[in-house]
Amino acid sequence: MKTIEKVHIIPLGFERSVAVKPIRVLGGVRAHVITIGGKFAEKYELHEKQRYFERAVVADLEKLGLEVKVHYADLFDFRMAVGAIAEVVVEEKSAGSEVYLNLSSHGRLVSVASALVGWYHGVRMFYVFAERYARDEEEERMYGRSVCEKPVIFEIPSLEFVKLSEEERYAISLIYSQREHGKDYMKLRDLSERLEIQFPHIYSFSGEGRRKGQELLNKVNRRVVSRLEARGLIEKEKVGRNVILMLTKLGEFFALLG
Template structure:
C-alpha cells in the first residue's frame, strides 16, 4: 500500500529531510508538509524552508504544502484527522513525522494518530563534540494508545446534537421522530437524556447555553473532535466488514 508522510515543518531543514529519508522502508509516494496558518514569529522562515524541502524532494515524491493551526491543538488535530481520512479513503497508509515540529503540533499529531490508528514517528538528534546538531541519531515510532470513546448511547446523543439543538425537547425528537410530547415514553426519554447529558457535560463534551426559557445544547470543540473521530472509526469498521465479506 502506498504511504503518505505528514511532516510538520520547523526550522531544522536538514533534520526534517534526513527523517523523511530515514523512513525509506515505507512505500512513501506522497509527502504533505505542514506550516502555520497564522503569521507567527518565525513562520516566514518555516514557509521558506517548506518551499525548499518541496523543491528538493518533489523530484522523488509528490509533495504538497498545507497550512495548520499551530495555536489550537484540538483544531489542529481535527484538521489532521480530515487529511488522514481523505488519504486513507484513497487507499494510502498515513505516517506522521513529528521530527521537527512545535510541541503543539506534536501533541495534535499524536492525538490524530491515536484516533485514526496511524503511525507516528519522531527523531533523536545527533550532536558533535561541540554540542552542535549534526543529524539524526535514531528515528523511533511512538506507541499510540487506543481511544476510549463514550458508549453507544452517548455517541448517538453527541451525533444528534450535531451543530446544536435549541432545547432538550428538540433533542428528544431528533432521536425519536414522531414521539408524542405528552406521553409517558417522552418523559422517560427526557429523564434518560438528562442523565447522559450531565455526564457528557462533566466530560467536557457538551455545553449548555441559556437562551430565554430554553437551554441550548452544543458540542464543545472536544465534543466535535470526538464526533469526527467516531465517524472516521465507523467508516473504517464498515470498510473492514466489507473486505471480510469479500474474502
C-alpha cells in the same frame, strides 16, 4: 483488490532532514505538509524562513516520487493545530490509507497536538532522533535545525484513548458547528431530530405526534446526552420550555479531534 496506500502527515516547522529522511526508509505514496502559511504567514516573524522550509521539503518529497499536499494553519494555536492535523488524519483513514504521523518535524507544542490526534485515531506515529543540531545558517538551510543523515526512527507505542460512539461524535460535532451560526449551544429537540435523520435504524418509532417526540427525546437523553454529560463533555440547561446543550472545554477538544 485495492492497494493500501502509505501516507505521511508532516506538521512542519524549521526542519528538513527529519521530515524527509524517514520517508526514504518507510516509503509512501503521498505526504501532507501542515505548516504556518497562507493567511497565517504574516502573523509571526520569520514567516519567510518558514516559507523556505515549506518549499524545500515539498521539493525533496516530490523528488522521492510522493504526491504532496500543503495545508496552512496557525500551528501555535493549540486548538487549531489539533483540528488541522485531525482533519487530515480522518480524511486519509476514511480513504483506507495507512497513516504515519511525524512527531519530530515541528516544536514541542505541535508534537503534543500530533500525539493526541495520533493516539485518539490509532495511527502510526514516529519520532526521528537527530544526530546533532545545525551549526550555522548554511547547515540549517540544508538540513533544518536538526541534522539527520541516517535516521534513527522510534515508533511511538499506541495507547487506549477514550473513544466516543458514532452517535456521540456526531452530536458533539453538531453542537460545535453551531458556532458557524453565531451560537454556542444547540436545543435538545433540534439535536434529537438530526440524530433521527442520521441514525434512522436506531431512532425509529411507531406512532406520531407528542408521544413519538417524547420517545425520541428519552432515547437521545439515555444513549447520548447522559453519557456525554457524565464524561464532562457537555452541559445541559433548561431555558423556558427548551433544554439547551453546550460543550465544555473538554467537549470542544473532542470536537476538534474529529
